[in-house]
Amino acid sequence: MNVLLGIDLGTTSLKVSLYSETGLRIGSQSREYPIQVPQPGFAEQDPLDWWNAFINCCQQLKADYPEAFEQIAGIGICGQMHSQVYLDQHDQILRPAISWMDQRTASIAERYNRDASIKDLIFENTSNTASTTYSAMHIRWVKENQPEIWEKTESILIAKDYLKFRLTGQKATDYSEASGTLLFDNQREKWSQEMFDLFEIPSQLIPEVSASDVIIGTVSAEAAKITGLRAGIPVANGSTDNSASAFGAGMISSSQVTLIIGTAGVITVCSDKPLIDHLDRTLCWHYCLPKHWVTLGIMQTAGESLQWFKNSFDPPDETGTESGDIFNRYNESIRNVPDGSDGLIFLPYLNGERTPYWDSNARGVFFGINLKTEKSHFIKAIMEGVSFGLRNNIETVESLGIQIQDVRAVGGGLKSQVWLDILGKIIRKPITTISGHDTANLGNIILCGKAIGLYTSYAETIQQLVKTDRTVAYPDGSEIYEKQYPLFLELYQDLKPTFKKAAG
Numbered sequence: 001m002n003v004l005l006g007i008d009l010g011t012t013s014l015k016v017s018l019y020s021e022t023g024l025r026i027g028s029q030s031r032e033y034p035i036q037v038p039q040p041g042f043a044e045q046d047p048l049d050w051w052n053a054f055i056n057c058c059q060q061l062k063a064d065y066p067e068a069f070e071q072i073a074g075i076g077i078c079g080q081m082h083s084q085v086y087l088d089q090h091d092q093i094l095r096p097a098i099s100w101m102d103q104r105t106a107s108i109a110e111r112y113n114r115d116a117s118i119k120d121l122i123f124e125n126t127s128n129t130a131s132t133t134y135s136a137m138h139i140r141w142v143k144e145n146q147p148e149i150w151e152k153t154e155s156i157l158i159a160k161d162y163l164k165f166r167l168t169g170q171k172a173t174d175y176s177e178a179s180g181t182l183l184f185d186n187q188r189e190k191w192s193q194e195m196f197d198l199f200e201i202p203s204q205l206i207p208e209v210s211a212s213d214v215i216i217g218t219v220s221a222e223a224a225k226i227t228g229l230r231a232g233i234p235v236a237n238g239s240t241d242n243s244a245s246a247f248g249a250g251m252i253s254s255s256q257v258t259l260i261i262g263t264a265g266v267i268t269v270c271s272d273k274p275l276i277d278h279l280d281r282t283l284c285w286h287y288c289l290p291k292h293w294v295t296l297g298i299m300q301t302a303g304e305s306l307q308w309f310k311n312s313f314d315p316p317d318e319t320g321t322e323s324g325d326i327f328n329r330y331n332e333s334i335r336n337v338p339d340g341s342d343g344l345i346f347l348p349y350l351n352g353e354r355t356p357y358w359d360s361n362a363r364g365v366f367f368g369i370n371l372k373t374e375k376s377h378f379i380k381a382i383m384e385g386v387s388f389g390l391r392n393n394i395e396t397v398e399s400l401g402i403q404i405q406d407v408r409a410v411g412g413g414l415k416s417q418v419w420l421d422i423l424g425k426i427i428r429k430p431i432t433t434i435s436g437h438d439t440a441n442l443g444n445i446i447l448c449g450k451a452i453g454l455y456t457s458y459a460e461t462i463q464q465l466v467k468t469d470r471t472v473a474y475p476d477g478s479e480i481y482e483k484q485y486p487l488f489l490e491l492y493q494d495l496k497p498t499f500k501k502a503a504g
């Protein structure tokens with residue numbers, strides 16, 4: 001039996017899973033790592049935390065499943081987008097990776113957007129507009145603010161590409177990942193020299209780009225010694241985490257839709273041509289399949305809002321209570337809180353918001369705290385606020401003429417049946433979850449299996465390997481949410497100038 005290894009380098013944790021070629025998950029390990037916030041609005045991670053998390057996961061999987069571990073025939077990988085690693089001439093890390101969450105580049109992005117002709121040039125080349133999300137903005141920040149680092153920078157790798165490099169010694173990226181840099185011509189599937197010139201970033205700092213389902217190298221002897229993997233195992237190029245998650249949920253053709261509640265919140269629609277939003281509200285990126293694109297709405301802090309609440313009010317203690325146990329306790333605690341949380345409304349903008357607002361100044365708000373409000377109300381209001389934000393994004397995507405009939409939903413937040421019900425009532429579209437939850441790694445191993453010749457047809461493989469789980473359908477929604485949703489939208493519009501003023 002062939003065994004495949006999937007690696008999902010998420011924002012909050014790394015998940016590594018062993019799968020049989022028939023899609024059966026043999027075993028899985030995950031390790032959390034921190035996001036450092038050296039200043040409000042900044043967000044960084046230590047790339048060595050990712051690598052060490054990977055080593056730990058591998059060692060544990062090898063100890064738990066020695067036979068399967070020996071039979072690994074290929075490695076598939078995906079990861080958080082945009083976050084970039086700076087390497088010197090000896091491939092040593094020069095500074096912490098700047099995370100996709102980081103908001104320090106608002107004024108840089110604004111500078112490029114101010115001049116309409118430059119804004120148009122960026123849009124023509126990349127199908128997108130400069131914002132704090134994109135690696136090119138972060139790279140500019142390093143160039144402008146840390147000349148001592150910039151001078152020594154010989155290469156820049158996105159998060160999962162750094163892990164691939166540690167595994168194989170090869171520097172490579174894929175089309176979906178390249179979309180998140182603002183240096184990539186999405187429509188023509190190649191780097192854009194015009195963008196490198198505009199941002200004054202030497203193109204040789206960035207690796208070659210190719211499809212997700214090609215082999216870019218094999219596990220080196222050095223990596224084998226550290227991880228316990230066999231030297232010579234082929235490693236696939238891989239894709240972004242939202243691509244792999246959607247792919248592992250079965251999204252392979254035009255107009256299929258996936259919703260993700262991970263750290264970020266995502267609504268992604270597949271198409272066989274780029275669907276561009278000239279009003280700049282949604283994103284258009286390459287998908288993990290050749291000649292396929294995605295139109296996305298992305299919330300900055302979806303699952304992260306609940307994670308923030310947990311970290312702030314139920315921090316890890318000496319008893320070793322796992323995050324999962326605390327989330328399960330939360331799910332239990334809100335069962336008796338009425339829909340609408342007795343008037344409490346949460347704006348989930350803890351770190352600004354991306355689509356459809358592109359507002360780095362926006363911040364989290366609890367509106368309507370009253371004498372009835374208890375801790376459980378805050379928890380439910382967070383789930384409701386995130387769901388309202390996703391509805392806002394769905395409606396924005398639909399305003400481009402895309403009809404969304406139903407969605408497949410994945411990501412850590414959908415482990416919660418109560419959150420799934422809330423989401424169903426708020427978006428009023430049928431939602432189906434996928435069995436096993438770990439769709440990013442399922443997507444990874446399918447792409448990798450294709451790259452090593454194990455699978456020939458994606459359609460057949462998806463049909464055999466992807467199994468749906470629960471479905472909720474609340475076509476009429478609920479009266480209270482229909483009343484609260486316009487208030488949710490109005491609160492942001494009312495507070496927008498105040499957010500700006502507060503940011504100075």
Ligand SMILES: Nc1ncnc2c1ncn2[C@@H]1O[C@H](COP(=O)(O)OP(=O)(O)O)[C@@H](O)[C@H]1O
Nearest residue numbers: 010011012013262263303306307327412413416
């Ligand atoms: N049992 C649970 N109940 C409710 N929410 C959960 C549960 N487990 C995880 N989550 C949510 O999922 C988020 C993590 O999702 P995940 O897809 O693992 O994120 P990432 O890939 O970005 O690291 C957490 O921040 C939390 O909001």
Ligand SMILES: O=C(CO)[C@@H](O)[C@H](O)COP(=O)(O)O
Nearest residue numbers: 010011080081242262263264
């Ligand atoms: O924000 C985006 C893309 O812009 C996400 O795709 C990130 O890559 C983070 O993913 P998760 O950690 O939330 O899974």
